[in-house]
Amino acid sequence: MRIGINTLFLVPGDVGGTEIYLRRNLLAMVADNPQDVFVLFTTLDNQGLFRDELKAFVNVEYVVLPFRAAIRPVRIICEQLLLPWYVWKSKVDVLWSPGYTAPALCSCPQAVTVHDLQYKSHPDDLSFLERITLDALVRTSCHQCEAVIAVSEFSKKEILRYGCAAEKKVHAVLEGVEPDFARPVTEDEAVQLPVAGNPYILCVAHTYPHKQVHLLIDAFSRLAEKIPHHLLLVGRPRRGEAQVEESLAACPARDRVHRLASLEYTELRSLYQQADVFVLPSEYEGFGLPILEALLAGVPVVTTDKASLPEVGGDCAVYVQQSCPEGFAQAIVDVLGKTSNERAEMIDRGMIWAQEFTWKKSAARTLHILRDTAGTLCTFQG
Template identity: 40%
Template sequence: MHVGVNTLFLIPREVGGTEIYVRSLLPALQALEAGLRLTVFTNRENHDSFADYDRTLIDVAATSRPRRIVAEQTSLPRAAARAGVDVLYSPGYTAPLRATFPQVVTIHDTQFLDFPEDFPWLSRAAQRIIVGGSARRANAITTVSEFSRRRIAERFGVPREKIIVAHSALSGLFAPPKPCALERPFLLYIANTYPHKNATRLVRAFDRIKDCIRHTLVICGQPREGEPPPHPRVKRIHYIAYEELIGMVQAADLVVFPSLYEGFGRPVVEAQEAGTRVIASRSAAIPEIGGDGATYFDGESEDGIAQAIVDALNEPPDVRVQWIARGRENAKRFTWGACASRTLDTFCMALSNN
């Protein structure tokens, strides 16, 4: 099978978990299926980073979203047809709306519809047309959770049987011990501070209990529209090298994840793999992904967040050990081999549905 991979959306180090998904899934697909041929369709920014694959440059700068969208709808399908792909796979929400070959698209979530305040109105309108059109025209869809599967079916009016869950996964990077330079003890939240990430409510909850605990709250991620106001016991880290991030997760007494919307919730399972105690919001896909390896709170309640932090910090050592063990066991569910197997099944389904 010859699969084309649409990476026109991918700007290195700018698209977060979607980049991790693509760069981890492709080698897992090759390891799973020896006869699989991949051709990666690249943009100006990411072309060099896919040197290990057969690749075709679509001469567009993805930093210009309008130009990238036009190229995806015009240049990409022509290039894929010339390459003779059996299936075109688009792992970044959008795909050509007209094509002569079967297509699979990965839609990670429907955040732009469920939390529209995070997006400018023009971006929302464009995504509604292009993501919705991609969902309806694709021969098959993959997504990263059962929660997202339900939302895609409801929001875009596509049958659920057309949507396959291929959970995102872990690569074992958070298990080996790493050093941490931060002063302990601290609580940790990893997120770019978009409004739905709920960082302001977390800081207010932390302020209520700051005199009862010794901890600093560390928020690691780029400031966005939901950036909380400064607080004397809150340390903001905007960027950190990946190795340092792993050490920070391992050193935290608690990873707190109050996000109100996630299609997957990678920081939850990364912390579980690291052997760190996790508490998280009972929202969207988070309980599905965190499983029985985390405790959950109402993310819209400052009292609920504050009480969950205090309860987790005060639990007996043997109880804490049990929670950490359950978290590590839960994290083992998410492997790139399993994700690749489900994705390959979806390619076959797209061929049969064409």
């Protein structure tokens, strides 16, 4: 088969979990299926990333569209008007769009991955124009594509709840986690941390309003006098940054709160493994990959019981039922107060659970759906 991959949404380092989702799935697909040809439709922003990451494989072709995806309106126009021509010219059997949206018109069968419908539940994450544009594109994509892939059962329910697609065409395919998170960091790989050797609480999240990073800072403010820990926040400023800044300004231990931008994979692995507890205070996640990364790295996890997070964390995380500073503070105290045996048992259980989520499984299931999708048109034409 010739499998087309629409990577136009991917601006390296800017789209968070959807970038990891595409890169890890694609790597597993290409490596495990040398008989298939993967045709990547890339942009000026991301072509170098894919050429470097997949340079060892001869079953990959590249078609570069001459624009930069960082300019979103240009990306939308090119995806709808320019991409279909390149797809037709490349004679692919199926086109997979892993980033929410797909061309409305296409010469081959299509599948699209819709990671979540966060813009419906948490509209404050986007401007009004961004919301209505995204909703129109997602709904059109779900309608036009023969298959819709959701990254969790929760996301599948959201797609059905908002009437974006018929149930028969929506497939839940769980994400994986990189197994290297379990590999102990060597001395050479260890990151020099701003916490200066002190124990710390870790959070990995951009400051979108629904991530509720400000509530974690408020919780830390209540704990600061009782624990020796620092708070390490990894993520870029987003539309919830004003609330974060307010919480930081009111924090009595502001000098013990440290912020880092997005890091390289090996650096992030080091941060996880050296943390005493990982906290994801988010109210809405289509999947919640950081939960698995932390569990596999051997870190106790505190998160909410919202959206897909219980599905991802299973019975291996501590869940806060009410999203408030007091709730997070109590959960953190409970985890830090566990005996060494209790902590070791919690970590072992979490690592075993996380090992069940692999990109190999995710890629195999996704490719099976793509083969079925390609077959729908072949059968019709035959």
